Amino acid sequence: MSAEQCQQARLSKDRRYDGLFFTAVKTTGIYCRPICPAPAPLERNVEYFSSAIAAANAGYRPCLRCRPDSAPGSPAWLGKSTTFRRAQRLIDEGALCSGDLPQLAARLGVSERYLRKLFDTEIGMSPKAYSLYRQCLLAKKLLHETRLPVTEIALACGFNSIRRFNDSFRQHFALTPTEVRRQRNRHPLSSGAVTVTLAYRPPYDWSAVRDFYCSRLIEGLEWVGENSYGRTFGDGKGKGHFTAVHDPDKSQFNVTIELDDITQLAVLLANIRRCLDLDADSARIESCLVQAMGEPLLSSGIRLPGIWSPFEAGVRAVLGQQVSVKAARNLVTKLVAMNPDNEDGRCYFPSPQQVADWDFSSLGMPQRRRDTLSILARFAVGHSLDDPAALLALPGIGPWTVNYLRMRGLSEPDIFLEGDLGVKKALTQYPCEPLSAAPWRSYLTLYLWSLLA
Secondary structure (H helix, E strand, O other): OOHHHHHHHHHHOOHHHEOOEEEEEOOOOEEEOOOOOOOOOOHHHEEEEOOHHHHHHOOOEEOOOOOHHHOOOOHHHOOOOHHHHHHHHHHHOOHHHHOOHHHHHHHHOOOHHHHHHHHHHHHOOOHHHHHHHHHHHHHHHHHHHOOOOHHHHHHHOOOOOHHHHHHHHHHHHOOOHHHHHHHHOOOOOOOOOEEEEEEOOOOOOHHHHHHHHHHOOOEOOEEEEOOEEEEEEOOOOOOEEEEEEEEHHHOEEEEEEEEOOHHHHHHHHHHHHHHHOOOOOHHHHHHHHHHHHOOOOOOOOOOOOOOOOHHHHHHHHHHOOOOOHHHHHHHHHHHHHOOOOOEOOEOOOOOHHHHHOOOOHHHOOOHHHHHHHHHHHHHHHHOOOOOHHHHHOOOOOOHHHHHHHHHHHOOOOOOOOOOOHHHHHHHHHOOOOHHHHOOOHHHHHHHHHHHHO
């Protein structure tokens, strides 16, 4: 964005630009979101940054009023490297809290030296420094929005020592956690739940997201209301459930989470953001879709609803092979009902180990598909599901299944399901140029499905 565009956006406090850039005020040493309610400073006293981290690297501290820790993510500064984006996602999920840099590098298939150089090139800081800053930003958010004890916030953000937490927090924000809480805390907890806000950049087509989830809803595992979506989780990221309530007036979701392991909170929040696709830049995406379709879209604010885990997405894809959405939903419902961990009306999606040991004769589907389900589960017990080549080598797993897993289980933005029956049918009625939608062809797939609906 040009300086003129940034100036116009911050003066109008336009939410469509929230998270796309940050305004740093030279006279105060503070950086803000473009929607900050404070009086706008003079243009000669500001400079613009494409990310909060860039502003922090320049020596600025986050504003306590607009709270940059709550801004939606900015695709503009994610970098062009696929390895960097994957590393960033893993760090956001706590890879350097539960492990170290050599383990992360090995998981990415690169050397430590290359990984450090990659982060320095993309964002001007080391992987560890990035992880620490993200931990502190989440801690600041929890101090503002919850009454969790400071010790629990430290654990939730990946700090094993209160002293280290306090030192890191003071270093980044020039305030102690206690000082932040004393100034801003006003949101009580109830029933052991954690309630936080997750912002997005408007527009957001909530009705389309809600209806998409509703048509594939598994009773007991998920629930959908007029303005809300929620589900259970219990797949190694702790066990519990969440409900996200849409607040369009503030361009955010109010998310209430109940979980049994507070150390998994950062991972859970990152996954909720991914599933609700809160960091998408709809304007950029839709400009590509319009070019591909050759005409204006029927609605704005398109989002890609995600599935909670790659394994669940893979199972849903296998059960959905060559059947309707309704038939696939019935099969998934039967599978989930087999989980002995279900309790008190709540269902949990089974783990790979559980599925690997089950007999699927009651599911009413061809034996070959039952075998494929077992093969996928046994593979998932000891392997990550983000390697397309390894998945394609499994018997019964074809391109459609792998691409569906990548599109909804990993939220990869550039997957076009050209072999999908619904997409093929839509293309006969609505011809388009899929290549023109790159790198957002997952959204084109979703849009073609919506045209049939």
